[in-house]
Amino acid sequence: MIRALRKTCDRTGRFFGDTLAWQPSGRQYVVVAWGLIAGAIWLAISLAGDPGWTLPAFAGCYLVVLLASVCAIDGRYGIIPDSMVLALAAGGALQAYLWGPADFWWRGVEAALVFAAAALFRACYRWLRGHDGLGFGDVKFVAAGTLWIGAEGIPGLLLIAVVSALASLLILRSEGHELDRKQAISFGPHLAIGLWWIWVLGQQAV
Secondary structure (H helix, E strand, O other): HHHHHHHHHHHHHHHHHHHHHHOOOOOHHHHHHHHHHHHHHHHHEEEEEEOOOHHHHHHHHHHHHHHHHHHHHHHHHHOOOOHHHHHHHHHHHHHHHHHHHHHHHHHHHHHHHHHHHHHHHHHHEEEEEEEOOOOHHHHHHHHHHHHHOOOHHHHHHHHHHHHHHHHHHHHHHHHOOOOOOOOOOOOOOHEEEEEEHHHHHHHOOO
């Protein structure tokens, strides 16, 4: 387990180092990398002077580190490991439980409904277009993320994710890459930045 954590940390460090340094292997995710950093700064500023800063600060550190790892793995290998999805779900469930039993159970129901809706969308897209438009790992990620932000945060998450993905596509096009409708891109990093910012803004509202 220690070895796996060390390997994940190394991969995450290399991924963000290459991205922030505008290296070819990671420059398409520059919006994601700076988005995570900007969200962390925003959260720190919003919690300054707040007597109840402890729980959101610890939750934010846990979430941003986990999302950074998701970005690194999915950005490089095109997969979101189930272990990371489980860690995301566990953290979200714990946060909901600490907020109150009613929130805990309702968030669980919302996560199940979001999972069903996303899985149905994925199946319908494949049936209509003949290829996947959304990875199953992305479906599980969004469902786990619902435990953090609730179903009401999903539209905002998706909006930010789509804008971030479009920015990545523009960077790829500017680099001379030929893109077509069937070319797969890793959507996990963009879902991660969407989840992060919706959660951060939700903490500010609270």
